[in-house]
Each structure stands twice: as C-alpha cells, then as structure tokens.
Amino acid sequence: MTSVSLKDVAKSYGRVEVLRNIDLDVEQGELVVFVGPSGCGKSTLLRMIAGLETITGGELRIDGELMNNVPPAQRGIAMVFQTYALYPHMTVRDNMAFGMKIAKKSKAEITAAVDKAAKILQLEPYLDRLPKALSGGQRQRVAIGRAIVRNPKVFLFDEPLSNLDAALRVATRIEIAQLKDSMPDSTMIYVTHDQVEAMTLASRIVVLSGGNIEQVGPPLELYENPRNVFVAQFIGSPAMNMLDCKVLACGAQTRVSREDGGDIVVPIASQAADEGKPVKLGVRPEDLTITDSDDYLLELNVDMVEALGETTVLYFDTALDDPGFIAKLPGIHAIRKGTCLRLATPPEKLHLFGTDGISFRHR
Amino acid sequence: MKALKLKRDWIIGWLLLLPAMVFLFAFTHIPAITSLVSSFYSTPRGRRPAKFLGLDNYQRMFDDPVFWKVLGNNLWFALGTIPLSIALAIVMALWVNDKLPGRGFARMAFFTPTVLPLIAVANIWLFFYTPGFGLFDQLLGLFGLPATNWLGSPETALNSVIVVTVWKEAGFFMIFYLAALQAIPKTLIEAAQIEGANRWTIFWRITFPLLMPTTLFVSINAVINCFRLVDHIFILTDGGPDNASALLLFYIFETAFRFWESGYAATLTVALLVMLCLLAIGQFFFFDRKVHYK
Numbered sequence: 001m002t003s004v005s006l007k008d009v010a011k012s013y014g015r016v017e018v019l020r021n022i023d024l025d026v027e028q029g030e031l032v033v034f035v036g037p038s039g040c041g042k043s044t045l046l047r048m049i050a051g052l053e054t055i056t057g058g059e060l061r062i063d064g065e066l067m068n069n070v071p072p073a074q075r076g077i078a079m080v081f082q083t084y085a086l087y088p089h090m091t092v093r094d095n096m097a098f099g100m101k102i103a104k105k106s107k108a109e110i111t112a113a114v115d116k117a118a119k120i121l122q123l124e125p126y127l128d129r130l131p132k133a134l135s136g137g138q139r140q141r142v143a144i145g146r147a148i149v150r151n152p153k154v155f156l157f158d159e160p161l162s163n164l165d166a167a168l169r170v171a172t173r174i175e176i177a178q179l180k181d182s183m184p185d186s187t188m189i190y191v192t193h194d195q196v197e198a199m200t201l202a203s204r205i206v207v208l209s210g211g212n213i214e215q216v217g218p219p220l221e222l223y224e225n226p227r228n229v230f231v232a233q234f235i236g237s238p239a240m241n242m243l244d245c246k247v248l249a250c251g252a253q254t255r256v257s258r259e260d261g262g263d264i265v266v267p268i269a270s271q272a273a274d275e276g277k278p279v280k281l282g283v284r285p286e287d288l289t290i291t292d293s294d295d296y297l298l299e300l301n302v303d304m305v306e307a308l309g310e311t312t313v314l315y316f317d318t319a320l321d322d323p324g325f326i327a328k329l330p331g332i333h334a335i336r337k338g339t340c341l342r343l344a345t346p347p348e349k350l351h352l353f354g355t356d357g358i359s360f361r362h363r
Numbered sequence: 364m365k366a367l368k369l370k371r372d373w374i375i376g377w378l379l380l381l382p383a384m385v386f387l388f389a390f391t392h393i394p395a396i397t398s399l400v401s402s403f404y405s406t407p408r409g410r411r412p413a414k415f416l417g418l419d420n421y422q423r424m425f426d427d428p429v430f431w432k433v434l435g436n437n438l439w440f441a442l443g444t445i446p447l448s449i450a451l452a453i454v455m456a457l458w459v460n461d462k463l464p465g466r467g468f469a470r471m472a473f474f475t476p477t478v479l480p481l482i483a484v485a486n487i488w489l490f491f492y493t494p495g496f497g498l499f500d501q502l503l504g505l506f507g508l509p510a511t512n513w514l515g516s517p518e519t520a521l522n523s524v525i526v527v528t529v530w531k532e533a534g535f536f537m538i539f540y541l542a543a544l545q546a547i548p549k550t551l552i553e554a555a556q557i558e559g560a561n562r563w564t565i566f567w568r569i570t571f572p573l574l575m576p577t578t579l580f581v582s583i584n585a586v587i588n589c590f591r592l593v594d595h596i597f598i599l600t601d602g603g604p605d606n607a608s609a610l611l612l613f614y615i616f617e618t619a620f621r622f623w624e625s626g627y628a629a630t631l632t633v634a635l636l637v638m639l640c641l642l643a644i645g646q647f648f649f650f651d652r653k654v655h656y657k
C-alpha cells in the first residue's frame with residue numbers, strides 16, 4: 001500500500017524555486033532516505049511532508065488522503081529533529097508524554113505507551129531526568145521515543161545523527177536499523193547527507209540535487225547502476241573517477257579512445273549516433289587493481305599514498321582543486337610516491353556517460 | 364623571583380580594582396552605612412549636633428500614619444504596575460516576534476516610551492488627564508459620562524500614575540522578552556505543533572516556562588523600580604491630593620529635603636532598603652523551583 005505519495009510537488013520561496021517536479025511513492029513499511037548535497041532541498045521536502053512548510057505546487061497524499069492543507073498534527077506523522085527539539089523544562093517522561101497529554105489520553109494509557117517506548121529504547125533509567133542531564137545519543141533516543149509514542153503512520157527524520165560524534169553515530173544508526181526491523185509496518189523517511197547512513201538504512205534512496213530528484217532506487221542499484229554522473233559521483237566514496245574519452249565504435253559493445261592514446265572496449269551498448277562523440281568513462285576507485293600485463297586501463301605516477309590499514313588509497317594526477325584519479329586497494333601495499341603503476345579494471349565494472357551526463361545503461 | 368612576581372601581580376590587581384571600588388564605596392556603601400547610623404540619631408539643626416535616640420525614630424515610623432499610607436500606596440502601585448506591565452510586555456513581545464508586516468515599526472513604537480524622557484511626555488499625559496478637555500474625559504464624554512479630575516481626586520490619582528508607569532515600563536520589559544523569545548529554538552515550537560499543540564497550549568506549556576528566567580529578572584527589576592520611581596509623581600501629582608499618590612521614596616524625599624528631617628528620613632531609607640532586600644531574596648526563593656535555566 002502506498003503510504004506517502006508526492007505528485008509533481010514543488011516549492012518556491014517567492015521567486016526562488018527550491019524544489020520542482022518531485023514525484024515519489026513511498027510504500028508502507030519502507031525506509032526511504034533522501035540524500036543530496038547541502039542546500040539541495042532535502043529538509044524542505046521533509047518539512048513539506050510534515051506540514052511545517054507550505055506546498056506551493058503539486059499534491060501530497062498520506063494513506064491516500066490529500067494532505068496539502070492539513071495541519072501537521074493531523075497528518076499522522078512524527079518527526080525527529082537534528083537538534084532533538086526536546087522540551088528542556090520537562091523530564092524525559094513528560095517529553096515523551098506531551099503529545100498524548102494534549103490529546104487528553106488517560107493517565108494509564110499514557111504511562112503504558114511511554115513505558116513501552118522507553119523499554120524499546122532502553123531509556124527506563126532516565127525517565128525522571130531533564131534532557132540537559134543526558135548525553136547526545138540519549139537525547140536523540142528520547143526524541144525517537146517521543147515519535148514512537150505518537151504511533152504515527154510515517155516517521156520523519158531530519159539528519160538525526162549529525163549532532164553526534166562518530167562512535168555514537170554508528171551505535172545510534174544500528175539502533176535505528178533495529179528499531180525499523182522491530183516495526184516492519186511503519187513507514188520512515190530519513191534525511192541525511194551521510195552516505196553510509198543512506199546505504200545501510202535505506203530500502204530505497206532518493207538522490208536530490210538542486211531541487212530535482214536525480215534517481216530513486218535501492219542502495220546497491222544506485223551504486224552499481226547510477227543513472228547519471230551526479231549520482232555516480234555522489235554515491236560511493238571516494239567518488240567515481242571520470243575519464244574524458246571519445247566513442248570510436250558503437251554496437252552491443254562500445255569502443256572508446258582515451259585522450260592519451262589507448263583504447264578500451266566497454267561492454268555497454270551504444271547507438272550509431274554516438275560515434276565520434278565525447279563521453280565520460282566512469283570507474284570506481286575500489287574497482288581498480290594493479291597489474292603487470294599489457295591489458296590495462298591507465299598508466300600513471302603515484303602522487304600520494306594514504307595507507308589506512310584496511311585500504312590503501314592512491315592519488316594520481318592530483319591538482320590543487322582536483323583530487324585527480326583515485327584508486328582504492330584493499331589491504332596494505334608498499335607503494336611509494338612517484339612509482340609508475342598500471343591500473344586495470346574488469347570491463348563490466350565500467351560506466352559510460354553521454355555529454356548530457358546520462359548513463360548509457362539508462363537510455 | 365616567583366614571590367616578587369606574585370606580589371607585583373597582586374598590586375596591579377588591586378590598582379585595577381581601585382577606581383571601581385572608590386566609586387562603589389563613595390556612592391553606595393558609605394551612604395548606606397551613614398544612613399543606617401543616622402537613623403539612630405536626631406536631625407542636627409544649626410549648631411545643635413545630632414543626638415543619639417536609639418530606636419526612637421523607628422518608634423516614630425511605626426506610629427506615623429503617613430508612612431503606613433505611602434507604604435499601602437506603594438503596595439497598590441506594585442500590584443497595579445508589575446503584573447500588568449509584565450503581561451503587556453509578553454503580549455507585545457510575542458506579537459512583534461511573529462512575522463508580520465511592519466514588525467520593525469511596531470517594535471520601535473513599543474520601545475519609544477522607554478527612550479523618551481518622562482518630562483517630555485508628561486505634557487501629553489497631563490493633557491490626557493485634564494479634567495473636562497483631556498482625551499479621557501472627551502472620550503468618556505461621548506458616552507455621556509461626567510468629567511473626572513483624574514490626577515486631582517484621591518480615588519483616581521494613584522491609578523492614573525499607575526497607567527503612565529505601565530505605559531512606560533512595558534516597552535522596556537518587552538525588549539528582554541523579545542530577546543528571550545528569539546533564543547527559544549524554533550524546532551521546539553515545531554515539535555509541539557506536530558504533536559497537536561495549538562498556539563495557546565504552546566504558549567503556556569512551552570514558551571512561558573522557558574521565559575521564566577526572564578520573568579524572574581524582569582520582576583525583580585520591576586519591584587525595585589516600584590520603590591525607586593519618583594519622577595512620575597513629581598510631574599503628575601506631587602504626591603497629592605492628601606498623599607493619595609505618594610510613594611515611599613517620594614515620602615523620604617519630602618521628609619529629607621522639604622521638611623529637612625534627615626534623621627527620620629534615614630530611618631525611612633533603612634526601612635526601604637530592608638524591604639527591597641527581603642523582596643529580592645524572597646523572589647529568588649519563590650521562583651527558584653519554577654525557573655528553568657538552560
């Protein structure tokens with residue numbers, strides 16, 4: 001069943017258009033993650049679903065009902081804010097009970113709901129404390145508890161982990177994943193700019209950029225089969241390498257030339273019209289290997305080595321404003337700066353993007 | 364070496380404190396102590412020096428009907444001005460904190476009474492209160508009500524002063540509330556909206572409790588102001604008629620500089636100081652449990 005449905009939704013502040021043509025259906029039980037660079041409109045879109053921002057175009061439906069002009073409280077949503085937004089003068093218990101108290105629920109009902117949420121989130125020892133006496137992670141759990149107590153149709157999260165330190169972020173991320181597993185029927189929409197959060201939590205990721213949806217799909221599909229250059233470079237870290245090439249031969253496979261001479265056959269279909277056109281050849285840093293054979297993709301001098309233990313990251317052709325070409329090799333490698341290396345990749349791991357930025361696989 | 368440096372730091376420290384201390388002692392501590400001492404002495408006249416009276420001045424104070432009258436006036440004045448000006452300040456602050464057209468103008472308009480010297484606006488208020496021709500009487504006249512001598516009759520004089528005081532103080536307190544309101548994160552209000560709270564509930568359950576530190580600060584100031592104000596009375600009523608609008612400080616002024624009874628005036632001053640201290644301490648304890656500091 002469709003839980004949240006956006007049809008041609010748009011948002012503008014005066015003459016500034018911040019979101020346009022947003023079409024999205026979120027099924028019940030899904031955890032959909034909005035990702036995108038800062039300022040792309042993720043929060044705005046989430047807040048429009050919450051009812052905290054007006055919708056200036058299109059239709060928003062929750063469980064089939066038109067919600068454009070319904071006040072936030074009646075949309076059946078609960079929201080968790082980046083800054084927790086706990087009422088500082090109320091105890092944890094009162095914070096979680098606030099919504100039910102307003103709804104004039106009975107004392108017994110409120111206590112039961114709060115105790116249940118506190119149990120799920122292991123907040124029982126803290127129920128009588130004020131938020132200021134809690135750690136960041138505990139505060140965020142209280143905020144999540146407050147959302148659970150409302151028993152909403154849709155949970156909305158706006159960067160709930162970005163105020164936490166790295167270790168806590170991992171722990172809380174896992175808690176959210178477990179929480180989702182324990183509530184398979186509730187729908188969640190989650191905003192983040194952290195890729196790892198997006199990849200690990202999402203059933204589907206929505207990549208936004210400049211007020212548009214770039215691609216919607218399950219995390220690994222976005223990773224393996226990005227629709228355009230933006231998604232290809234946004235998903236995955238370090239970002240996908242892009243090489244400027246020219247199409248030499250078209251067909252079921254495409255032969256492309258590189259500016260520096262060599263040519264490569266890529267197992268991706270192309271059209272006759274592509275011949276002679278410039279294309280971008282995409283290769284992920286982690287798909288590269290070092291080779292001695294003559295069947296290689298590139299031969300480059302290493303500019304910098306980052307040995308992280310679990311991986312070794314090699315930088316080639318770096319410039320001040322451009323990290324250049326990057327390779328990420330598993331494990332430890334004794335490679336020194338200045339060494340000339342041949343890099344190879346399995347051809348099926350390559351990507352081709354046309355001049356319009358769209359992947360050849362998506363045409 | 365080290366000891367020498369420590370000593371030098373110490374001297375410099377005291378030298379830096381010295382100017383402030385001189386002023387503090389010269390204008391605050393020494394006068395307070397002299398007042399306390401004088402309150403046990405008679406007023407020196409001509410060549411006759413002050414004589415130690417023990418508690419006679421205090422006895423006189425307790426028997427002085429005017430003292431009790433001005434004290435009662437002051438109480439009424441406090442009850443009339445403090446809650447009203449605080450309530451108005453909050454309402455105005457909430458109003459100009461919202462996104463509304465002409466917000467800057469409204470803020471300025473509310474703050475104007477605070478910046479204007481009272482002497483300058485007293486003329487306007489005197490006109491408002493003029494019996495028969497004044498704004499109030501003209502307005503009331505439209506409904507066929509008789510003219511009132513607002514500042515001249517014992518029943519209305521004090522209340523008229525109260526109105527002017529509220530008008531003058533509310534805008535000042537508004538500034539504090541406005542600053543406090545702007546420090547409340549917007550997400551708190553949004554979270555409450557999502558939970559189904561209407562504006563009224565949000566105000567009473569969230570905004571108002573979070574404004575408590577400001578309310579404590581403002582109310583202590585307001586109480587102190589109540590006992591400190593004299594300029595209104597000089598300009599508007601001169602304490603009359605029959606001390607109907609005289610407040611404690613005004614009475615002290617009269618005793619000291621019109622009747623030249625500095626001994627008794629010192630006694631009244633001590634009484635005022637003790638009351639102010641007790642009130643401030645009392646307010647702290649009363650509010651302490653209710654104030655939530657972030």
Ligand SMILES: Nc1ncnc2c1ncn2[C@@H]1O[C@H](COP(=O)(O)OP(=O)(O)OP(=O)(O)O)[C@@H](O)[C@H]1O
Pocket residue numbers: 013016018036037038039040041042043044045193
């Ligand atoms: N009240 C406003 N008036 C005009 N423009 C606004 C307003 N609020 C937001 N914007 C613009 O809308 C765009 C989207 O903002 P939004 O907060 O949704 O970004 P975001 O994707 O959540 O970014 P971040 O990752 O930094 O949180 C931004 O370019 C911002 O400048």
Ligand SMILES: [Mg+2]
Pocket residue numbers: 042043044
């Ligand atoms: Mg945001």
